[in-house]
Amino acid sequence: GQNIDQPTEMTATEGAIVQINCTYQTSGFNGLFWYQQHAGEAPTFLSYNVLDGLEEKGRFSSFLSRSKGYSYLLLKELQMKDSASYLCAVVGSNYQLIWGAGTKLIIKP
Amino acid sequence: SAVISQKPSRDICQRGTSLTIQCQVDSQVTMMFWYRQQPGQSLTLIATANQGSEATYESGFVIDKFPISRPNLTFSTLTVSNMSPEDSSIYLCSVGLAGVSSYNEQFFGPGTRLTVL
Numbered sequence: 001g002q003n004i005d006q007p008t009e010m011t012a013t014e015g016a017i018v019q020i021n022c023t024y025q026t027s028g029f030n031g032l033f034w035y036q037q038h039a040g041e042a043p044t045f046l047s048y049n050v051l052d053g054l055e056e057k058g059r060f061s062s063f064l065s066r067s068k069g070y071s072y073l074l075l076k077e078l079q080m081k082d083s084a085s086y087l088c089a090v091v092g093s094n095y096q097l098i099w100g101a102g103t104k105l106i107i108k109p
Numbered sequence: 110s111a112v113i114s115q116k117p118s119r120d121i122c123q124r125g126t127s128l129t130i131q132c133q134v135d136s137q138v139t140m141m142f143w144y145r146q147q148p149g150q151s152l153t154l155i156a157t158a159n160q161g162s163e164a165t166y167e168s169g170f171v172i173d174k175f176p177i178s179r180p181n182l183t184f185s186t187l188t189v190s191n192m193s194p195e196d197s198s199i200y201l202c203s204v205g206l207a208g209v210s211s212y213n214e215q216f217f218g219p220g221t222r223l224t225v226l
Binding site: 033041042043044045048087089096097099100101102 | 150151152153154157201214215216217218219220
């Protein structure tokens, strides 16, 4: 079967750094997305990895290891507005997205 | 990117009735998708809306319950038929486009929040 695992919830402090992990087992791999979803809103694109390594984009970075079936999203200098759910999604063999359950990130002052 | 609108944004419906949700995109797109997101859960793909042919449904979803139309490259509808309280959910339309970082980035509409009494 196809499986994507993320922690259900994480808590971090404003100004700190947090790493959200995602492990996957899928039939085929054509890339991995991270999306951010604020409560009551639609998901918005954060990052895409298809090759191993770290992709940095401002305060957010995303890492991929295809051999380990593992990715993480790193958020630096956390702000209150970063409180949201973070969804990991893998592009499977048929090029459809397979979604993780999402990680709810709570930022405390 | 793409600008996607959905109508209605929310609705409260009676059991046994049907609701049609519209999705409009500001540009022509090949791939359009319909998702369901139940409270506190992730996205579940219902079907891929194919222009000019029948939609492709995922396991657990059938055309009689969720008929989909795709008359052109900018518009699609999803109908939730013979509704029950279990259909209460957010329904999201998305389109696949060649984004800055990838060839199949998905952009989402604002969603339709459906409550069935």
